[in-house]
Amino acid sequence: MTRWLRIIALCLFCLAVGLPVWGQPPEGWDRHLDGYRGPYRGQVVDADTKAPLEGAVVVVYWSRDRIYPMHSVNEPYAVRETVTDSDGRFELSARDVEEKAPRRTRRPEFRIFTPGYGAFPWYQRTPSGFIGGVFEKSGTTVELPRLESRKERVESLDRVEPHRFSERPFRELPRLTQAFNEERVALGFEPLPDPEKRQ
Numbered sequence: 001m002t003r004w005l006r007i008i009a010l011c012l013f014c015l016a017v018g019l020p021v022w023g024q025p026p027e028g029w030d031r032h033l034d035g036y037r038g039p040y041r042g043q044v045v046d047a048d049t050k051a052p053l054e055g056a057v058v059v060v061y062w063s064r065d066r067i068y069p070m071h072s073v074n075e076p077y078a079v080r081e082t083v084t085d086s087d088g089r090f091e092l093s094a095r096d097v098e099e100k101a102p103r104r105t106r107r108p109e110f111r112i113f114t115p116g117y118g119a120f121p122w123y124q125r126t127p128s129g130f131i132g133g134v135f136e137k138s139g140t141t142v143e144l145p146r147l148e149s150r151k152e153r154v155e156s157l158d159r160v161e162p163h164r165f166s167e168r169p170f171r172e173l174p175r176l177t178q179a180f181n182e183e184r185v186a187l188g189f190e191p192l193p194d195p196e197k198r199q
Contacts, residue, residue: 031132032065032106032107033062033101033105035098036098037133038092038093038095038098038136039091039093039095039137040091040092040093040094040110040135040136040139041090041092041137041139042090042112042134042139042140043084043088043089043090043139043140044056044084044114044120044142045088045141045142045143046117046143046144046145047125047126047143048146050143051088053084053117054084054085054088055083055114056083056090056114057082057083057114057176057179058082058110058111058112059081059110059111059160059173060080060081060082060092060108060110061078061079061109061110061111062076062097062101062105062106063075063076063077063105063106065104065106066104076166077097077102077105078101079166080092081175082175083175091139094108107132110135111159111160112124112144113156113160113179115179115182116146116147116183116186117144117146117147117156118144118145118147118156119144119156119157119159120142120144122159123147123156124142124143125143126140126141126143127140127142153183157183157187161180162176162180162192169192170195170196171196177192
């Protein structure tokens with residue numbers, strides 16, 4: 001029991017100070033923006049066939065650290081989305097977001113989702129290891145596996161729930177919300193309701 005308490009305490013400490021719990025960033029890596037880091041590029045393909053996945057939703061999410069006496073909090077700053085083209089490629093500039101970013105804004109996090117496939121950054125075959133910065137400048141290729149079991153599809157879906165990234169996902173993340181709802185319906189769930197349409 002004591003051993004598990006130590007492990008939990010270490011994980012909580014790492015999260016509190018912003019260190020990754022799994023994997024160490026390379027030397028010189030700074031989690032905060034130091035100016036414009038884009039454009040962000042990538043290609044999304046089927047992990048088995050290597051065929052491009054057209055229409056995969058790419059969500060780019062920025063947060064910022066606010067420092068207060070005796071504690072700090074991490075809060076949302078901005079979110080953008082785009083979709084892959086017929087070659088499975090995407091590009092997002094976001095220059096306006098990053099050039100105006102306040103101090104201690106973190107480099108963006110990426111989520112990639114398309115119904116029936118494992119979501120990035122949890123299920124991909126490549127890239128592997130530390131993935132910070134892989135979409136900067138020339139970008140990288142992401143290989144997503146098709147998920148066969150319902151359980152895996154539900155778990156993957158839970159990781160990209162639109163409210164994790166926006167308080168108004170139907171307005172700010174319409175493509176992710178649409179893809180998310182398509183997968184929910186395919187799995188036998190009700191789609192997320194749009195609160196603005198109920199008014």
